Structures are given as structure tokens and as C-alpha cells.
Amino acid sequence: MGALDGKVAIVTGGTSGIGEKIVEAFVAQGAKVVMAARREDEGRALEKRLGVRFVRADVAVEADVKAVVDRTVEWFGRVDCLVNNAGIPSPMVSITEIDIATIDQVLGVNVRGVALGVKHAAPVMISQGTGSIVNIGSVAGLRGGLSAHIYGASKGAVQALTRSLAAELGEKGVRVNCISPGAIVTGIFGKNAGLEGSKADRVVGVLKEGFATIQPIPRAGLPEDVAQAAVFLASDGSGFVNGQDIAVDGGQTSVTRGWSATVAGRAAMAKRIKDAAAAL
Template sequence: MRFEGKTIVITGGSSGIGRGTVDLFLREGAEVVMGDINADEGSAMMSTLGDSFHFQKCDVSQEEDVKALMDYAAESTGGLDVVFNNAGAGGPRDAIDEISGNDWDFAMALLLKSVAMGIRHSAPHLKKRGGGAIINTASVCAFQAGFGPVAYSTAKAGVLHLTKLSAAELAQYNIRVNAICPGFIQTNIFAATVGANKEEALQINSVLGQAAAGAQPVSRPGVPGDIAEAVAYFASDAAGFVTGTHLLVDGGLLVGTQSSWDPEAPGMLDAILPEHLR
């Protein structure tokens, strides 16, 4: 019960990583306030998760919605201790030489501005509490090409830098700010990016699960609970001396090329040198 007596705001908590985090914090004794654009699922969760769960519809790309969520959380529970800025989607998939300005602006509002405003409008409530923790969802896409669309990846890189800057500015108020960088996590974000229906989403998740064994050292896909545990660490007193950094939760995806961890994979020299020189 690490979070008994604490109020946690989680955005994008109706599915995937967010839902896994909602469940963990409820198990650990917190009052959880979820903001999500999916009002139907939010209402359904209200009826099943008990009195410690609260829901308010929130479009995180709209500043007034984000402010209203933070104000509601503080007013309805008596204060605010932890914020998990998690809501997002894959966004536009266009390449840089094809994407429109409007699509770019949409991705930045959904994935970067939302985090900035989550920090902006939760900070006054955290100050009143004497401090707290903010955790932002970034991504392995922030580090190199090939893991996501250009707009999504750029926004997630922005989240990492925003995390550092915010940590520096808010340290004087005993507010810690950190980021989580998920790798391949079995959620519907990949299916939603391509507009898949429920049946197609199940197939996509199955394929991703099988592909994970060959894509990273840890031979299983990540699950929402893996990320939830990392969020709980940053939110807890155990991370009281940790701020302005990030945690990769990626099964080792970024440790190096496949030849660095798979003894059966050819190395770079194997690929370019004649056999008699290897």
C-alpha cells in the first residue's frame, strides 16, 4: 500500500499502459483520478472500480480540459500528489516530405503540448501539497529512427527534454519530474495507428508479440504492467533522490544491434568482409 492517502492523476487510462497503471495504483491504496477522451469506458470503469476511482472526460490536446482535470482531482480528493502524463496516440504516419502542417500541429498538441500543460496545471496543486512527482510517457522513438512516425518520434524527444527542464525549474518546490520510455508494449496503440478494428487489433498484437523475440534481448513483448511498475517507482518515496531523468523499459531494445546479444546473428564485419578475412 505504497500510495495510501495519495491522489494520482492518470491521463489516457482507459486502455493499455494507462489502464495497467490505474489498476496498480488502486491496488496500492491510492485515490486515482483518470482523464480520458473515452467517456463510455470511463463511465464503465467508474461502475466497477470502486469509490477510490474517479473519472473526468478530458481531451489532453485542449488546455482547458487539462486544467479542469487537475482542478477536479485536487478539489474532489483534497489535494494532488502524483501526475502521470500518459495520454497519446500514434498520430499521423506521413513522412517528413509529405506531412501537412495541420497534421504536424495535431501531433504536437496531442503528444507534447499535452504533457507541458499537464505539468503546468498540476504544479500549483503539487506545490500546495509540499511537493510530489510527475511522470511523463516518452518512448524509444525519442532516441533513434525506425521505431515510429516522424511526428510522433519528434514529439517524444521533446517530452524527454521538457522533463529535464521542468525537473530543474520545479525542484525548488520539492516536485520531481521523470519520464518513462516504453519499447514494444502490447497495447492497441499500434493497431489504432493503422485504423484496425478489434479483430485486426488482436491479430496485430499477436504478431507483435511473436516478433518481440527476434527484436530485443528479452524474448517477450512488454505488457502494460511493466510500465506501471516503472511509473510506481518514480512516484514512490524510493525515487526521492531521482529527478530529471528517464527510464528505458524496452526489453533491451536499444542495447545494440542484434549481433550484440544474439550469438546466431551475423555481426557487421561478417556482413562486409570476405569470408577469408573474417
């Protein structure tokens, strides 16, 4: 028996990286999964490979988010878990160089997308009297200097929103928790280096060596590490866990690293990623 047998889950941003591994882990644990993302080719491929349902959606657009929840209820009659995983990075530049369009775009996906997901999934869960919502934050929302200003602000907002939602929805049988990944090997770092999504996913191997020394545990974090935490929070085994933020970071947030060191490290990493992409 799987930890999620009989459960119906929605996972946003499920076509690559952490989201893809969450989808795989949920399926392996017995869940029926509806995956929502913008990249249709990758979504259809995963739909065929894993036997999940795919809905093309932009989480910053309310009509798209509502459609994902409506389709899930139409197909399966319920929603037991929502994983708000979809997110985008922002350039790691000085605050003096940030443009308004970037602020609006990042907050639109990373914060509004989470709020919209909960807005439309919560009524279904409340009517059932049970449900689990898992938001994906970041250690950048817990410590300054780990990532770009606006990205960190967006993830800090997700963490605060999680606590606030847990206060309301917990009274109605719906748990809301957050997972904050640390240095996880995913394509988001390639995207931040300027690569297109599918190409960014193909150079993640470059990150493993660099990420092995960022945290006390001497290896790079993997999407599977986050996926297993998501399985726990979606399962009945976490039935008394509500309003929490679990850092899956190998101990990264137990140490301190300055802004300048992070900027230099990101620049070096971006160069290695671009060099690897040029060799494809």
C-alpha cells in the same frame, strides 16, 4: 500496505493500454486515482470496476486539463502524482509525405498535453511542497528509425521537457521524471494501422509474437512492465530520482535497427493486425 497508500494520482489516457494498467497498479498500491481520457464509455466502465473517478477530457484543450486538476482537488484536497500518459501515434511515412495537420495534431496531444498537465498540477504540488510528475515518452525519442518521424519528435520533446521541468520544480519539492517504453503490446499499433480505438485494443494479441524478437529479452513488453516503473516513480521510494528517463524496453535501445527494416516490419505488423480485425 501499498507503496502509494494515501496518495492521490491523476492518470491521463487511462482507458486502455499502458494507461489502464497504470491505473490498475496505482489502485492496487493504495492510491486514489482520477482518470482522464476522451473515451467516455470505457472510462465509466473502469470507474465502476476499479472505484476510480473519471473525467472526460482532451489533454490538448487547456480548459479540459484545468478541469481535471480542479475536480481532483475538489474531491481529494490534493494531487500527489500526475502521470501524463495520453498520446497518439502518427503514420510511418516518408518526411516528404507528412501533412501539416498531422504535425499539429500529434504535437498538440503528445507535447502540449504534457505541458498543460504540468502547468495546472504543479501549483497544487508546489503548495503542498511535494509531488511526483511522470511523463510517458518513448524509445522513439531516443533512437532514430524506431517509429514515425513526428511521433519520435514529439516524444523527444517530452524527454527534453521532463529535464527542463525537473530543474525548476525539483527546487520546490516536485520531482519530474519520464518513462520511455519500447515495443509494448498496446492498441496504439492497431490505431496506427487504421483501426478505431476499441477495435485496436482487441487485436493486441497479434503483437506478442512479433514483439518477442525486437529486443534482447525474448518476450514482448507488456503494459504492466511500464505500470510498475510508474509505481516506483510515484512512490516515496524514488524520492531522490529527478529529471531521469527510464527506458522500459527490454534492452531495445542497446541495439541498432535501420529505418527500412522498421518500415518493413511495421507494414507486416499492420497487415497481421488488419487480418485479425477482419476475423472478429
